Amino acid sequence: MSAIGLIFFVVIVGLTLVVTYFAAKRTNTASEFYTAGGGLTGWQNGLAIAGDYLSAASFLGIAGAIALFGFDGFFYSLGYLVAYLVVLYLVAEPLRNLGKYTLADMINARFEQKKIRAAAALSTITIVIFYMIAQLVGAGALIQLLLGIDYWIAVLIVGVMMTIYVLFGGMTATSWVQIIKAVLLMIGTVIISVLVLSKFNFNIFYMFSEMKTATPHGESFLNPGLKYTNSLDTISMMIALVLGTAGLPHILMRFFTVKDAKTARSSVVVATWVVGIFYILTIFLGFGAAAFVGSTDIMAANEAGNMAAPLLAQALGGDILMSFVSAVAFATILAVVAGLVLSGASAFAHDIYGQIIKKGKITEREQMLAARYASISVAVFSILLALFAQNMNVAFLVSLAFCVAASANLPVILYTIYWKRFNTTGAVTAIFTGLISALVLVAISPNVFSPEGTAIFVGTPLISLTNPAIISVPLGFFGGYVGTVLSSKADAQKYAEVAVKANTGFKGKL
Amino acid sequence: MESKKLSTSPDKVTYEQITESTKFKDLVRKKTKFIVPISAFFLIFYFLLPVLTSYSTILNAPAIGDISWVWVFAFAQFIMTWTLCMLYVRKANQFDGMADEVIEEFKLKERGDRSL
Numbered sequence: 001m002s003a004i005g006l007i008f009f010v011v012i013v014g015l016t017l018v019v020t021y022f023a024a025k026r027t028n029t030a031s032e033f034y035t036a037g038g039g040l041t042g043w044q045n046g047l048a049i050a051g052d053y054l055s056a057a058s059f060l061g062i063a064g065a066i067a068l069f070g071f072d073g074f075f076y077s078l079g080y081l082v083a084y085l086v087v088l089y090l091v092a093e094p095l096r097n098l099g100k101y102t103l104a105d106m107i108n109a110r111f112e113q114k115k116i117r118a119a120a121a122l123s124t125i126t127i128v129i130f131y132m133i134a135q136l137v138g139a140g141a142l143i144q145l146l147l148g149i150d151y152w153i154a155v156l157i158v159g160v161m162m163t164i165y166v167l168f169g170g171m172t173a174t175s176w177v178q179i180i181k182a183v184l185l186m187i188g189t190v191i192i193s194v195l196v197l198s199k200f201n202f203n204i205f206y207m208f209s210e211m212k213t214a215t216p217h218g219e220s221f222l223n224p225g226l227k228y229t230n231s232l233d234t235i236s237m238m239i240a241l242v243l244g245t246a247g248l249p250h251i252l253m254r255f256f257t258v259k260d261a262k263t264a265r266s267s268v269v270v271a272t273w274v275v276g277i278f279y280i281l282t283i284f285l286g287f288g289a290a291a292f293v294g295s296t297d298i299m300a301a302n303e304a305g306n307m308a309a310p311l312l313a314q315a316l317g318g319d320i321l322m323s324f325v326s327a328v329a330f331a332t333i334l335a336v337v338a339g340l341v342l343s344g345a346s347a348f349a350h351d352i353y354g355q356i357i358k359k360g361k362i363t364e365r366e367q368m369l370a371a372r373y374a375s376i377s378v379a380v381f382s383i384l385l386a387l388f389a390q391n392m393n394v395a396f397l398v399s400l401a402f403c404v405a406a407s408a409n410l411p412v413i414l415y416t417i418y419w420k421r422f423n424t425t426g427a428v429t430a431i432f433t434g435l436i437s438a439l440v441l442v443a444i445s446p447n448v449f450s451p452e453g454t455a456i457f458v459g460t461p462l463i464s465l466t467n468p469a470i471i472s473v474p475l476g477f478f479g480g481y482v483g484t485v486l487s488s489k490a491d492a493q494k495y496a497e498v499a500v501k502a503n504t505g506f507k508g509k510l
Numbered sequence: 511m512e513s514k515k516l517s518t519s520p521d522k523v524t525y526e527q528i529t530e531s532t533k534f535k536d537l538v539r540k541k542t543k544f545i546v547p548i549s550a551f552f553l554i555f556y557f558l559l560p561v562l563t564s565y566s567t568i569l570n571a572p573a574i575g576d577i578s579w580v581w582v583f584a585f586a587q588f589i590m591t592w593t594l595c596m597l598y599v600r601k602a603n604q605f606d607g608m609a610d611e612v613i614e615e616f617k618l619k620e621r622g623d624r625s626l
Contacts, residue, residue, distance in 0.1 A: 071581070075560065082587055085595070089545050089548065223570045223578065224580055231564035239557075265598075266599070272591060496526040496528070504534075504613050
């Protein structure tokens with residue numbers, strides 16, 4: 001790697017460590033550890049949400065997908081963006097009004113039941129593990145390519161960094177790493193986009209005309225259908241993307257870092273603008289890479305197209321821009337995995353240990369210790385998994401995480417807030433039906449079985465859907481409905497409390 | 511101190527009393543009337559794109575120059591997201607005021623109960 005590249009990396013690592021140092025001084029209680037004391041502003045949290053959300057899959061994956069498959073790559077951008085309307089209209093404010101640190105807290109605001117907390121913690125942990133393996137394996141491969149170091153060293157570097165942020169700086173450090181990353185990512189993306197546009201004389205119509213002949217696909221590059229040929233599978237994936245975001249534990253957790261629903265609302269607005277602008281710009285990244293790098297070179301560097309953005313940076317801005325973009329990609333990965341460690345740790349330390357095992361009778365000091373041990377355990381466990389999964393095709397795990405979030409978490413969230421009749425049995429059946437159906441359907445899907453041996457096992461998949469959301473999301477809602485109506489219990493008083501708190505932000509006790 | 515203990519009397523304000531109040535019902539009704547149709551709209555608008563691209567080729571026709579309708583539709587999703595985002599904030603600010611009124615009303619009532 002070039003000297004300039006090394007400087008960018010050292011600056012980013014150094015900056016995040018300084019942030020962590022200052023954050024550590026302000027991380028003395030469980031509330032500060034999990035939610036930065038609820039003291040973030042709308043702007044800060046909005047940028048942090050964007051930083052938490054725009055993973056390497058977004059930055060590198062979508063740029064590559066558009067470069068290789070034209071419009072079909074852009075489907076992801078649409079799903080990831082419109083998802084924020086679901087978050088804003090249906091989930092963000094009630095969640096902020098009812099919850100404390102975790103998703104389970106919010107559901108338990110209505111049902112004081114350990115089994116529900118355990119079920120919610122389990123689905124949180126499942127999602128975190130899937131998402132984390134995808135991020136770490138991707139990160140390892142990417143840093144290996146960018147820096148020319150071994151895979152296991154790359155995974156260890158990322159693993160150690162994320163552990164340091166979370167362990168010492170908790171949510172404050174994690175949020176600031178995410179904010180820094182969001183700003184850097186936007187700067188990098190805007191620079192590349194402007195350079196790409198300048199090549200097309202800043203004329204979008206000219207760009208589209210040129211793209212008709214710029215790739216081996218010809219005109220069909222600009223039309224849908226190059227990648228997604230199974231209609232139901234495409235729609236299924238789009239369901240997972242748009243509904244999954246509102247159930248992702250590391251995104252939901254971000255809403256507890258602000259003081260009230262109004263700030264939660266303004267943070268979603270900031271996030272939606274930042275994320276939206278970014279996804280618009282993915283067109284320029286993708287088109288630029290297709291035109292100025294070419295699919296042959298992109299695929300030669302990485303078959304999935306993940307190197308499209310860094311290669312485009314090199315083609316347009318030479319080694320300096322390439323190094324900057326690589327460093328941004330590195331920061332992107334760090335910010336996302338740190339958020340994941342934190343939400344995994346909260347499920348273990350707060351939900352399972354603090355609330356279920358210790359029944360909530362736990363001192364501040366014990367909570368902090370538990371949170372830190374859980375963070376280390378989650379980090380070590382994920383690093384080990386990532387080391388073993390090096391040669392597995394794990395890209396599908398990101399959309400699987402969205403699928404589990406949409407199937408297991410979203411139904412129970414919506415029912416808890418909006419359905420008066422909903423009860424404890426329904427909550428447990430909603431989570432388990434969604435979780436189990438998503439997992440089972442993926443286990444028998446083409447991601448896991450392929451006759452040609454391109455998946456994990458050789459064999460014939462039992463279903464043709466690579467993303468089962470179109471089946472598992474309705475099943476999650478159905479499971480919650482059936483569980484509720486089959487059990488006669490319903491607590492109108494408790495629902496009245498939830499309705500009042502969710503709608504008014506009332507915090508006290510009557 | 512004595513007056514606080516009295517708050518456990520049957521006159522105490524309950525959450526159900528709040529949910530039965532005119533102001534609260536009004537708030538929830540207005541919220542539902544706003545949120546449900548718009549959520550239905552953006553989900554339908556969103557899924558219309560993959561449904562159309564999966565089962566037809568009508569979006570492949572050129573719209574403006576070499577930009578086909580599928581891109582126009584995709585950009586429209588961005589415009590929709592940002593517009594509905596701003597619309598929500600404007601509406602939600604009105605709801606905030608109504609929510610504060612609900613809480614105020616019952617705080618007054620509770621204070622009244624306690625002073626009894």
